[in-house]
Amino acid sequence: IKVLLINQMTIPPQLQNNNFGFVKLLPKSKKPFEKNWPNHPHSLADIQQWFSQGNNYGVLGGHGDLVIVDADSPEMVSYAREHLPLTFAVKTPKKGVHFYLICSGIDKKIKLKKGSQDHGEIISFGSQVVGPGSIHPDTETAYMVEQDEPIASISAEDLLKILADYIPAQDTETP
Numbered sequence: 001i002k003v004l005l006i007n008q009m010t011i012p013p014q015l016q017n018n019n020f021g022f023v024k025l026l027p028k029s030k031k032p033f034e035k036n037w038p039n040h041p042h043s044l045a046d047i048q049q050w051f052s053q054g055n056n057y058g059v060l061g062g063h064g065d066l067v068i069v070d071a072d073s074p075e076m077v078s079y080a081r082e083h084l085p086l087t088f089a090v091k092t093p094k095k096g097v098h099f100y101l102i103c104s105g106i107d108k109k110i111k112l113k114k115g116s117q118d119h120g121e122i123i124s125f126g127s128q129v130v131g132p133g134s135i136h137p138d139t140e141t142a143y144m145v146e147q148d149e150p151i152a153s154i155s156a157e158d159l160l161k162i163l164a165d166y167i168p169a170q171d172t173e174t175p
Contacts, residue, residue, distance in 0.1 A: 009052045009133065010051075011044065011048050012145055014100065014150060015059060017064055018044055020059065020064045021041025021042070021059075021060035021062075022041060022042045022043070022044065022046070022059060022060060022131070023037045023047075023057065023059075023060055023128050024037075024042060024047070024055065025057055025058050025134065027054055027055050027135065028135045029056055030056070030136070032058060037128075038060070038127070038128075041060050041063055047131075056131070058128035058134075059128060059129055059130075060127075060128045061123035061126075061127050062125030064102075065102050065104040066101070066102060066151070067122055068099065068100050068101070068122070068129050069098070069123075070098055070123055070129055071099065072096045072118065072119055072120040073095070073117070076112060076166065081097075084101070084154070084159075084162060085152035087099055087100055087101055087147065087149055087152035088147060088151045088152075089145075089146045089149070090131075090144065091143070091144050091145075091146040092143055093136035093139040093141040093142070093143060098129050100151045101151065102152070102153040103153070103154050105155070105156030106159065109125075109126060110122040110124075112163060113168060114165060119166055122163070130143055131143065
């Protein structure tokens, strides 16, 4: 009898893009430990080897025009599902979802909040999200692919329009 072993420690195909940037995280950690990590992205080959050794990894925003809508609240998750294009999405071990998009023109992190409540952020240069398959420090469960779709493209104008109700006024000015 032949047994097919499926390696769970593989970066999903949607993220296997040499234009994307990655960051090394320790096992069961969400925080980068290397100095100046935003300016020294790891390659896909580097991070695949790191991840296959049982470590966590992060996906950097901005590189390859990749932005991630990090929806932290149930309200934001359902709003994003309803209004963003169908795209690659990763369920966090708590209550959030990371929606991955190709979008040029957003070059810094934008906090998402409504009233006084934080709902997440748009991740771009200088920030990262924990990659799918990595293990959460508190729950000790994995970040799981929820929507196994290609990464959708969207213009910065459309993305900011869709999320306008969640972007505090001072964050919408373009430099």
